Amino acid sequence: MMMRRKILVIISFISVIAILFFIGFSGNNSSSAPSKLSIEEVNGQMTLVNEKGDIVQLKGMSTHGLQWYSAIVNHNAFAAFANDWNANVIRLAMYIGEAGYAQRPEQMMERVTSGIDHAIANDLYVIVDWHVHHPGDPNHEIYEGAMDFFKEISSMYPNHPNIIYELANEPNEGGDGVTNDIEGWRAVKSYAEPIIEMLRESGNENLIIVGTPNWSQRPDLAAEDPIDDDNTAYTLHFYSGSHNDGSLMDNARIALDNGVAVFVTEWGTSEASGNNGPYIEESDEWLDFLDEHHISWVNWSASNKQEASAAFIPYTILDPGENQAWSEDDLTDSGIYVRSKMRGEN
Template identity: 40%
Template sequence: MKRMFVTLCMLVVFNLYVSHSIFAQKDIVSRYGHLSVSGSYMMGQYKDTVQLRGMSLFWSQWMPQYYNAETMAWLQNDWKCTVIRAAMGVDEDGGYAHNPSIEQEKICAVVDAAIELGMYVIIDYHSHHAHKNPDMAKKFFAAMAKKYGKYPNVLYEIYNEPLQDASWTNHIKPYAEEVIAAIREHDPDNIIIVGTRQWSQMVTEAAADPIKGTNIMYTLHFYAVSHGQYLRDEAEKAMSMGIALFVTEFGDCDYSGNGEIGYAQTEEWFAFMDKYKLSWCNWSVSDKNETASIIKPKAGISNWDDYMITPSGKYIREELIKKYNADLQKKKK
C-alpha cells in the first residue's frame, strides 16, 4: 500500500508539472508554430524572428536517466527552456552504432515528451565521424522524419561535430546532402542543422559553399574560455555571407568541459547571440563531475534544489529565466 501511495503521489506531482508547464509555456510552439529560415534568421510561422534557448542532454548512452518526460517537464517549467537537444551518441561505446533500437527509443521518449509539452526539440546525431557511414545516418533520420515530420516541434541536427581533418567539400557536404534527401522524403520543411568542420566552428567554409535547399542552418559550437573573439568574427562573417547559425552546444568553461567558469567570456557570447538572435543549447544536463554539468552527482532526474545545482547550472538557469521573462515582456508590449 505504501509503495502504491508513493507512486501515486509521484504521478500527481509529475502531472502538476506538466499541466503547469503547458499552461505557462505551451505557447512556445503554438506561439511560433512551424519554424523556417530566412537569410540568417530563424523565423516563426507568423513571421516573427525566433530565438530559442535551452539545454543539451548528455550523450544518450552515458546519461540515459535524463531521457524522459519528467526531466523535460522540469527543464521547461523550472528552467524555462524552450528547446531541448537530445544528443544521441553514435560511434562511442554503447551508442547507436552498437545498440540502434535502444538509443533510438531514448530519442523517441524525449521527442514524444517535447510534443506533449509544447517544446521544440533537436534530434542530434552526436557523432564526430558521421560522414564515414552515411547509410546508418540516413536510416535513422528517415525513421525519425517519417514518425515526427508532421510536428512543428522537431529540428534535425545531422552531424554534431566533424573533426578538423574532415573536408567540408569532400566529406561533410556530400554526407549532409544524402541525409537531407532522406529526411526530405518524409519531412519537406522542418529545419535541418548541419555540422561544420573543426568541432562545428569553421562556418565560413559552409557559407562559401552552402547546401542547396530550404530551411537549412549550420552548427556553431563554442566553449567560452577557449573560444573568443576570433570565433565570433568567424560567425559574423559567415552570417554576412548569407547562412543561418544555431549554437546547438556551448559551455561556459574550457573546451574540455572543465576548468573555471568564464563568466566574463560567456557574457560576451550571450551579448553576441542576442544581437544576432542566435538560438542556443547549453552543455549539458549531466551529473558528471565536471564544470560543464548543471547538476551534482546523485541529484536525481528532476526537483533540483539549489544545493543540487552546480555553479554552472545556477549561472545558466539564471540566464534562461531572465531571458525567458524578458521575451514575455516584449510579447506583451
C-alpha cells in the same frame, strides 16, 4: 431584481476575463505549442522565424551522451526545463560511436523517441542530434546508418513542427576525419545532401542543422559553398574558457554576412575539455553576441557528470519529482548561471 441581474452579468464577465488571463499567461515561455520554424532574411541577416514571421531565438539544454546519461529523459525533467528554466528547446545527443547507436541501435532509438515524446508533451522544440564525434568524418562507415535513422524518425513524426534535425554534431580531423578547410566542409556537405533530399522529398519541411569542420567552429566555410536548401542552418560550437579571443565570433559574422543562418547547438561555460570555470564574463560576452544576432543556443550539458560544464552536481537525481523543479542545491555554478540566463535574470 434588475440590479441583481446586472451584478451577475458583471461577475460572469470578470470570471471569463480571469480564465482568459490564466490561459494566456500560464505555462512556459512559448505561450502556445511550437509552430513551424523557417529561415528568412530579417534586416539583412538569415534568421529563424515562426509561422507568423516573428523572430525566434531558441534557448535550452543538451543532454550528454544518451548511452551514459539517459536518466534526464523523463517527463518531470523536461517539464522543469520548460516551466522553471523557461527553456523552449531540448537537444538529444545520440552518440553513434563510443558504445552508442552503432552498437545499440534499438536501445538508442528508444531513448531518442522517448525524449521526443517528452519534449512534445511539454511544448519544447527537440533537436535530434546524430552525434558525430569519434571518428570525425560523417562519411565514415560507422555512420552508415544515418539515412535509415532519419528516415525512420521522420516517418514516425512526419513533418512534426517540434522536431529539428541535426545531421552531424562535430565533424573534426580526429580518427580519419575531415580537414579544417573548404574540402573538409565539402566532405560534410556530400554526406548531408542525400539525407536532406530524402527528408524534403518525403514532405518533411523541418529545420535542419548541419555541423561544420573543426568541431563545428567553421560556419564560415559552409557559407562559401552552402547546401541548396532554404531551411538549413550551420553549427557553431564554443566553450567560453577556450574560445574567447574573438576568432569564432568572427567565423559567425562571416557566415551571417554571406547569407547563411547560424545555430549554436552546443556551448559550455567551461573550457572545451568540460573542466574549469565557469567563465562567467566570457559567457556573458558570448550570450550578448548571440542575442544581438538572434542566434539560438543550447547549453552543454543537462547531466550530473563530474565536470564544470554539467548543470547538476554529481549524484543529483535527474528526475526532479512531481514538483517538477530542482533546488539550487542540485545545480552547479554553471547550471545556476544558465538557468538564470534562460529566465532573464542576472
